[in-house]
Amino acid sequence: MSFLLDTNICSAHMLRPGGVAHRFIQYGGRLNNISSIVLGELYAGAYMMGNPTSLLALIADLLQDVKVLPFDDDCALEFGKLRGELHGRGIKVSPLDLQIAAVANVHALTLVTNNIKDFQHIPGLQLEDWLTP
Numbered sequence: 001m002s003f004l005l006d007t008n009i010c011s012a013h014m015l016r017p018g019g020v021a022h023r024f025i026q027y028g029g030r031l032n033n034i035s036s037i038v039l040g041e042l043y044a045g046a047y048m049m050g051n052p053t054s055l056l057a058l059i060a061d062l063l064q065d066v067k068v069l070p071f072d073d074d075c076a077l078e079f080g081k082l083r084g085e086l087h088g089r090g091i092k093v094s095p096l097d098l099q100i101a102a103v104a105n106v107h108a109l110t111l112v113t114n115n116i117k118d119f120q121h122i123p124g125l126q127l128e129d130w131l132t133p
Contacts, residue, residue, distance in 0.1 A: 006113035
């Protein structure tokens with residue numbers, strides 16, 4: 001099984017490595033992926049700090065352990081389909097979360113997040129939480 005890691009899982013791994021390190025070891029070998037959307041969120045978090053240097057170094061270390069998947073044309077199409085379907089059902093999901101979910105669906109990956117409630121209504125999305133016992 002391959003995974004797409006949400007921003008909160010990456011942050012937990014970078015800031016509290018003991019929390020999910022065993023999962024990185026267990027599912028190593030490029031089975032762990034992040035989307036370019038998540039990478040952007042991580043960089044934004046770093047640059048919102050007064051001195052981003054230490055967080056930028058942690059992001060660089062993380063990039064040694066994961067593969068970055070782009071938000072490409074197929075992902076854009078999936079995003080549009082998902083957003084249209086959810087809109088029709090009156091369900092609101094943040095556009096960034098929906099883009100992350102689209103990447104997971106396109107690549108048939110299980111999204112690992114600590115925010116299950118934010119993603120639970122997205123059709124076809126497989127979810128796992130590595131932080132909550």
